[in-house]
Structures are given as structure tokens and as C-alpha cells.
Amino acid sequence: MTSIILMIVGLIGVGYGFATSHHSLEDVKEMIAAQEAGHGGGHEAETKAHVVAGVEDHSDNSHKANAHDALADTHEGSSHADAVDHDEEHAEHVQHRLANRPWAALYVAAFFFFMIALGVLAFYAVQYAAQAGWSPLLLRVMEGITAYMLPGALIVLLIASLSHFIGHDAIFNWMNPEMVDPDSEKFDKLVSGKKGWLNYWGFLIRGLIFVGGWYLYRHFSRKFSIAQDSADDNRNFKKTFRISAGFLVFFLYTESMMSWDWIMSVDPHWFSTLFGWYVLAGMMVCGITVISMITIYLKSLGLLPKVNDSHIHDLAKFMFGFSIFWTYLWFSQFMLIWYSNIPEEVTYFVTRFQDYQLPFLGMVAMNFIFPLLILMNSDYKRIPWFVIMAGIVILCGHYIDIFNMIMPATVGDQWAIGIPEIGSILLFAGLFIFVVFTALTKAPLEPKRNPFIKESEHFHY
Amino acid sequence: MEASKVIHAIYNDDDVLMNAVKKVKAERHHIEEIYTPFPVHGLDKAMGLAPTRIAIASFMYGCVGLTVAVVMMNFIMIEDWPQNIGGKPSFSYIENMPAFVPIMFELTVFFAAHLMVITFYLRSTMWPFKKAENPDPRTTDDHFLMEIAVHGNENELTDLLKETGAVEINLIDKAH
Secondary structure (H helix, E strand, C coil): CCCHHHHHHHHHHHHHHHHCCCCHHHHHHHHHHHHHHHHHCCHHHHHHHHHHHHHHHCCCCCHHHHHCCCCCCCHCCCCHHHHHHHHHHHHHHHHHHHHHHHHHHHHHHHHHHHHHHHHHHHHHHHHHHHHCCCCCHHHHHHHHCCCHHHHHHHHHHHHHHHHHHHCCCCCCCHHHHHCCCCCCCCHHHHHHHHCHHHHHHHHHHHHHHHHHHHHHHHHHHHHHHHHHCCCCCCHHHHHHHHHHHHHHHHHHHHHHHHHHHHHHCCCCCCCCHHHHHHHHHHHHHHHHHHHHHHHHHHHCCCCCCCCCHHHHHHHHHHHHHHHHHHHHHHHHHHHHHHHHHHHHHHHHHHHHHCCCHHHHHHHHHHHHHHHHHHCCCCHHHHHHHHHHHHHHHHHHHHHHHHHHHHHHHCCCCHHHCCCHHHHHHHHHHEEEEHHHHHHHCCCCCCCCCCCCHHHHHCCCH | CCCCCCEEEEEECCHHHHHHHHHHHHHHHHEEEEEEECCCCHHHHHCCCCCCCHHHHHHHHHHHHHHHHHHHHHHHHHHHHCCCCCCCCCCCCCCHHHHHHHHHHHHHHHHHHHHHHHHHHHHHHCCCCCCCCCCHHEEEEEEHHHHHECCHHHHHHHHHHHCCCCCCEEEEEECC
């Protein structure tokens, strides 16, 4: 019921976002004028602030980055005629970004919830492949969450496609055919060099192959898991063990490629080698967090009587460990790029530092410092409301993480967390809850003949 | 110490030992010490020992390590001689912070680990030329030994320990 209310409210929010995103050029100009008037004579000071901030880590290329986005810089040192031209161009630029906003908001939320389900699927496969003895009591909870993987992934692909066909390439600018057409004035040599990989049909077909592979695993592991309940030998378990090992190999390759396609390619000029693992770490944290939150919720309803606080403790340890793993990858990616300061790589972080300072640094606090201090104590990891509280902060932090990956490339400095963003979150949260809890009702919550179920019931740390 | 006499009850199975501990505790006798060749899971709980606080100590040592790293590098790289090394911004600590993180991390771990180990040695009084304290060499191989103080209730205790499955019960005069 809540899920349906969430979906409806979310849908209204998303609709409102789209309805208000189309601004005429005149409107945008007025908005910019209003913003600048609001700043008063503060231009000089602002510019100085820019330069000082520029010293921080990118003194060499601050100009390059600023020429793109900064409002103040474009006015300086240009003749009046140039300024008019600039204003025109600038207004058009801002107009595009405003139009992108509801698309990007929808995409971020869709990807975030899909990512949770995929992370849980990977974690589930690991439990089988590692023959974990503590987790079989939680396997049905995980299966319930992974039910969202297929619809979630298809929605992500659908939004990407719609943003191409209806939204004028609002999310992925490389989908614009003009960018690879040498005769067009929008021709981009870098993007056209990558068109062997970055082209719409390639994107779609790859996406469908990834999703198809993941779904096959999810389908068969679920089928064998239910068949095992009424079997009289362990054949089904062994089959799941084998396909889990195979799936993990497939998953690691496709997850990496998926992260290039679905996330990294929003900045088609930028690349990073550890990006796939970075996205993976984020998705594992979110997945495990959602497993523990749903487990605690079901236990509070009395539906999982055999789950004890040692299970919660283990899940919280995984949340803690993967939070730190995420931070490790985040910092490795950031520090290597910051340290070498190569212009083609560093612009990625320059835009994030200039326009997204609060979410960029706030996310590190939420995803690292908070879980580090909260979940370090072994006693706290057994207290359900503590785990739930940490989980909420971690999930919000990782939403902002995805936000920081997508938004700077699509809406740039026109970002905000307002009705389109919150509406999208509510919409997909509602859908997620609906799909997951429907799937949870489809099978008994305790697997019956799992070879490790006894060990799991008596699991004690 | 008036309890100059102790009873050494020797067991050869950790399950039997666990049950014996529970029984002896239930009869409200004070167990001085238990010697085992390997960690027996749950023995500390059965004996009612207080949980260790070494993790808390380690956390505080880690904080010390982090502070040392920050103060050291702030002084050396920012305050004492802020050189321009390869264009790195040494105007303030925070601006050059990412370059210091590996050292901050390592020193935190170094302090937390080493000081915790030293604390462990001190608290459990272990050092290279320390005289070994085990009352019976078999306790390092395959026997378990429970040491109980005697307060004139020798026979009663012996009966109780026999009942719990001790394979050998010795009355020892402790030379002080």
C-alpha cells in the first residue's frame, strides 16, 4: 500500500519535473539575468574566489574548465559584441541543461535501485560459491530483492533509449549522430574515435546481453532453490553452486562493461580504469545494506524467527567492510587523478569540486566516516535500530554517489535536489518495494533442505 | 594469600572441561586458573571472565597515530619549509591532503597494531626470558587443567571434581 502511494506521489513529482523543464530561450536569459542581478556587484569577488579555488588542484587548467561553466568568467575581457554572442550561447547551454534535469534525475534514481538488486544478486552468488554456512536463512530475502533486477535493468535501458529518441540525447550526448558526423559543426573528434564502442545500437545490444545473462542466473538459481525445498537429494544445490561460480565470472566482466556503458559514458571524454570496481563496491554496499534492512524489518514482523542477532552482526560487518572498500576505490581513483593532474582526466574532478562541493565531500562523510565510526563497535552491530540508521545514511550517501557520477555531465552547474529528483526516488522506491515484497510472498521465507540450513539456524558469533 | 593449597583437576576433553567449569561455578567455588593447550570456545563466558578492552585501547592508539601523522606532515611540509615540489599546493594542509593520506593511513595502522600488541604483552606479562608458568607440561599438548583454591573443603571438592570426570586430581602446596 505504501509502495503504491510512493509510486503515485513519485510519478506526480516526475511529471512535474518534465512539465517544468522546458524553458524557452527568453525565459532562460531572464533567469540568468535575475541570478546575476541577485549577485549584485559581486562579480569581482566571485572571480577571485574562483582563482583562489583554482590554486587548490588545477591551476593549469582552471581556465579551460571555467570557460565552460563559470558564469562570471565569460564576461571578462570580451568586447561588447562578443559578450552578446556569449550570452546567446550561454543561455542555450543553460537551456539544454535545464531540459536534461528530469531525465538525469529519473536515470539516477532508476540506476540506484537497479544497482541494489544487482549487488544483491552478486552477493547471493558469492554465498553459494563460497558455501557460506551463516547465510542460508537469508537466501530467500536476497532472492526477493533480486526480483527487481530484471525490471530495474530494463527500466534503466528504457530511460536511456527514451532520452535518445524523445529527450534529444539528454543523458548520453554521444548518442547524438551529429557528434560523429565530420560535416556537422557539433563534430567531436574524440567521441567519433570511440564510436566503435559508443553507438546507440551497440549500447542497447550489449545492455540486453548483460541483463539477459544476469536474468538467466537469477531465474535458474531461484528455480533450483525452490526445487531444493522438496527434493530428496542435494542435486539442485550442486547445480546452483556450479552456475553461481560461472555467473560470478560473467558478472565481473559484464559489470565492468555495464559501468562504462551506463555511467562512465555520460562523460565520453573521460575514462578511468578502476571505474568498474568502484561502481561494483558501491553496489555491493547498497545491496548488503538493503538485505540487512529488509531482514530486520521481516524479523520485526516475526516472519524470520530463526534469524538471530549474529546474522545481523555479520551483515553489519559486511556493510562496514564494503563501505571501507568503496572509500578505498573512491580515494584511489580521486588521488591518482588529482596527483598527476593530467588535463584530460582531471576536468572530471574539477567540475565536481567547483559545482558539487557539498555533495562530493558530503558523500565521503556519509559513506565512510559515518559507517566507520558507527559500525566499528561490535555491540552496536547487533542493535537493529543502529543498523537501520547506519543503513539509511549509507543508502542516501550512495544515492548521492550516483548523483555525482551522472549529474555533472548532464545538468552541470544547474543541479539541485528538488521535486524531479525526490519524485524519481519515490517512484522507484515504491516500485522496488512493491516488486520485492511481492516476490517475498511467492516462496516460504526459510529454505527447507539447504545443506547448510542447520548451521545457519545455529549460527552464532 | 591464605589459599596456599590448590587442587589441580586434570581433564582430557574440552567438552568435559566445559561441563566441569559450569558445575564448579554452580557450586560457587572460585576457579583460580584454567590451562588449556588451545583456545576453548566459550570458556571465558563459562568462567565469567570480563570481556577484553584491548580493542578500545587499539582504537585510541590508532587515533594517536593519525594525530602524529597529521602534526608531523603539517609541520614538515607546510609550516617549516613549504617548498614547491612538482606544483603540489603546499599553502595549507588541507590543499595537499590527498598526498598525505597514504602516510596517515599507514601510521594509524602502525600505531594501532604495534601498541596493541605491546599492551597485550604487558597485560599478560610475557617477555622473551620469562619463566614458563604452566603447572604441568601436558597442558600444552593434550590435557586441560583446572586450578581451584582450597579453603579447608578438600574432600567435598575432590568428590565434586571426580563427579565431573576429572582423570587426575592433585592437591598442591603452593610455595609463596
